[in-house]
Amino acid sequence: MDDIEIISRFLEGNLNLHPLALEELKKMDDSEIERILSKLTKLENKNVITVEQITILKKNNGSSLEKNENNVVVFKKRKRALAEEYDAELRIKNELDITNRSFSNGDIQGFVKYFQDRFEKISNILRVREQLKDAANIEDLRRRSRDDVRLIGMISDIRWSKKGHLLLELEDLTGTITVLLSKNDGDLLKVSNSLVKDEVIGVVGRMWNDMVIAEEILFPDLPINKEANKSDVPLCLALISDIHMGSTKFLEEVFTKFIKWLKGEMGSLKHKNLAERIKYLLIGGDLVDGVGVYPGQEKELVIKDITQQYKRVADFLEEIPDYIEIIVLPGNHDAVRQAEPQPAISQDFAPRFYENSRFHMVGNPCRTTFHGVEVLSYHGRSLDDIISTLPDHSYSKPEKAMLELLRKRHLTPIYGGKIPLAPESMDYMVIEDLPDILHLGHVHHYGWAQYRGVTLINSGTFQDQTSFQRKLNMIPTPGKVPIIDLSELKTIKMEFL
Numbered sequence: 001m002d003d004i005e006i007i008s009r010f011l012e013g014n015l016n017l018h019p020l021a022l023e024e025l026k027k028m029d030d031s032e033i034e035r036i037l038s039k040l041t042k043l044e045n046k047n048v049i050t051v052e053q054i055t056i057l058k059k060n061n062g063s064s065l066e067k068n069e070n071n072v073v074v075f076k077k078r079k080r081a082l083a084e085e086y087d088a089e090l091r092i093k094n095e096l097d098i099t100n101r102s103f104s105n106g107d108i109q110g111f112v113k114y115f116q117d118r119f120e121k122i123s124n125i126l127r128v129r130e131q132l133k134d135a136a137n138i139e140d141l142r143r144r145s146r147d148d149v150r151l152i153g154m155i156s157d158i159r160w161s162k163k164g165h166l167l168l169e170l171e172d173l174t175g176t177i178t179v180l181l182s183k184n185d186g187d188l189l190k191v192s193n194s195l196v197k198d199e200v201i202g203v204v205g206r207m208w209n210d211m212v213i214a215e216e217i218l219f220p221d222l223p224i225n226k227e228a229n230k231s232d233v234p235l236c237l238a239l240i241s242d243i244h245m246g247s248t249k250f251l252e253e254v255f256t257k258f259i260k261w262l263k264g265e266m267g268s269l270k271h272k273n274l275a276e277r278i279k280y281l282l283i284g285g286d287l288v289d290g291v292g293v294y295p296g297q298e299k300e301l302v303i304k305d306i307t308q309q310y311k312r313v314a315d316f317l318e319e320i321p322d323y324i325e326i327i328v329l330p331g332n333h334d335a336v337r338q339a340e341p342q343p344a345i346s347q348d349f350a351p352r353f354y355e356n357s358r359f360h361m362v363g364n365p366c367r368t369t370f371h372g373v374e375v376l377s378y379h380g381r382s383l384d385d386i387i388s389t390l391p392d393h394s395y396s397k398p399e400k401a402m403l404e405l406l407r408k409r410h411l412t413p414i415y416g417g418k419i420p421l422a423p424e425s426m427d428y429m430v431i432e433d434l435p436d437i438l439h440l441g442h443v444h445h446y447g448w449a450q451y452r453g454v455t456l457i458n459s460g461t462f463q464d465q466t467s468f469q470r471k472l473n474m475i476p477t478p479g480k481v482p483i484i485d486l487s488e489l490k491t492i493k494m495e496f497l
Contacts, residue, residue, distance in 0.1 A: 009033070011175040013041035014140070020051035031356035035318060041296050048289035050125035054349040081264065081276035083324045086233055092327070092360060093367040096428060098341040102296065104422045113152045114423040115154070118410070119172065121430045122154045122200035125220040125409055132218060139174035141207065149205045153177070155197050159378065166192050168214075170203065179203055179212045191217050194404060196389055199413040220409035224451035228436045231371035238262075239482045241284030241379070241441025242461035244333065245316075246309035248300045249464040250289070254479040257496040258462075259319050274483060274492060280370055281324055284459060285331025287313050287345070293333050294468045306335055310350040318356070327360045327368060328353060331379040331442065339364060339422040340381065340412060341429065365411055365429065371438050373486050378411045378429075380440030380458065383392055385417040387443075395474045398458040399447035402440055406431065406451060444469065444476035448491055454490060457482050 001009070006025050010017050017025070017035075025033055036057045040049060052448070105111050126132050135150045153170030159169050166181040166189060181188050195201070195217070202218035240258075244250050260266045261275050288309035289301060303309045317326060328345065330336040335349040344361040347354045353361055367377035387393045387441075388400040393401050405411055411429040412419055421429075437455045447458035460480045469476065479497030 244463040245313035246303035247289035290333040376435035380442035399449035
């Protein structure tokens with residue numbers, strides 16, 4: 001900001017600047033000026049702002065302005081948080097982020113490349129398994145008519161025969177073949193309850209009349225002996241999602257409590273000590289409620305301009321202590337394309353997020369490493385497909401559906417379901433490298449589980465139930481925030497409702 005802009009901003013808050021204070025402010029970036037301004041405007045009786053006041057606020061983020069017993073305005077300094085003693089150590093894997101890398105034009109060739117990349121990546125994962133290291137392609141199976149069959153294929157169709165057997169149509173790069181799961185094999189049919197179209201699986205069986213009789217179905221899955229990475233510093237990661245700023249159902253009081261806790265202004269001594277260890281905040285999408293996302297949404301909006309929704313959520317997030325790094329993914333309510341993977345929220349809609357270097361705007365999904373701990377974060381819209389397709393799944397147990405995504409090694413295994421997918425030249429949704437933490441949101445219900453060395457977390461919401469969710473029987477669990485101790489990979493659930 002130049003002189004006139006700074007003076008104007010302060011005059012808007014009924015604040016007069018001493019000339020020396022102005023000179024000090026000119027040395028700062030815009031985000032730091034706004035932070036200091038937000039603290040000064042909370043004063044009731046405002047005098048001329050001095051350079052001493054500006055200097056103290058600059059050095060002590062989190063300090064507050066209060067009145068003492070003599071009604072004199074004083075600065076109340078907070079103690080230095082543990083997380084401030086450590087430098088940030090995070091790496092965002094930009095090569096796995098679609099932002100500025102989308103070249104899809106939706107033609108046939110794009111779809112071919114997309115499915116070929118998916119098939120090849122997951123085939124390589126499956127071939128690590130002993131039973132499938134010598135898997136043959138479908139063309140060779142037909143030519144050899146072998147009794148012992150081991151193959152890898154993508155499911156193009158699932159149907160029941162007239163005699164009650166389950167039939168799978170599998171395809172690879174060489175052809176298609178039918179796989180029969182006998183109605184008399186109860187264990188195999190139980191496994192089949194987890195099968196969905198477009199996923200890549202392995203099959204062990206035998207040939208019969210140009211058909212494969214399955215004896216075993218193998219998923220890409222995770223190795224049993226995976227060891228999780230842990231940090232060597234006592235820092236924590238907070239996971240949230242689905243703020244839905246702008247909605248009449250947004251729980252402002254609950255979200256304010258969360259931010260006050262991060263600032264050390266509330267909670268027991270134990271909880272304040274935990275807050276002081278938080279170095280990172282990862283937001284898994286749906287920062288705002290958006291406009292026109294679901295039928296009748298306009299009746300449940302208190303802010304109907306999406307740019308104003310982002311402005312308001314920035315007001316809240318900028319209150320968070322500046323030693324906390326904030327990573328922001330988009331969701332289906334954000335101002336990005338609906339087709340996944342999604343690029344980062346545009347600067348055109350949320351300029352203030354790009355003015356502060358501690359905000360890291362990334363695409364959906366995103367891979368981030370925090371002090372050696374690998375986190376895969378995805379907004380989670382594909383949970384709609386999994387929950388509606390597979391039996392015994394519900395919105396009240398999101399971690400169960402998340403486990404299916406891990407077993408299939410794919411974040412959006414069903415193509416052509418409820419979730420639009422962009423046919424990029426590579427499939428960004430394949431889970432090639434194993435994370436230590438899988439973080440999703442979207443379904444507004446807190447969930448936690450551990451599976452083969454991976455911690456699965458759904459971070460819930462800060463929004464009360466909407467009319468649309470009521471129709472889907474989605475019951476939110478707002479205000480529950482998972483905090484990850486990176487040194488132990490222990491999850492602590494904080495509740496602010």
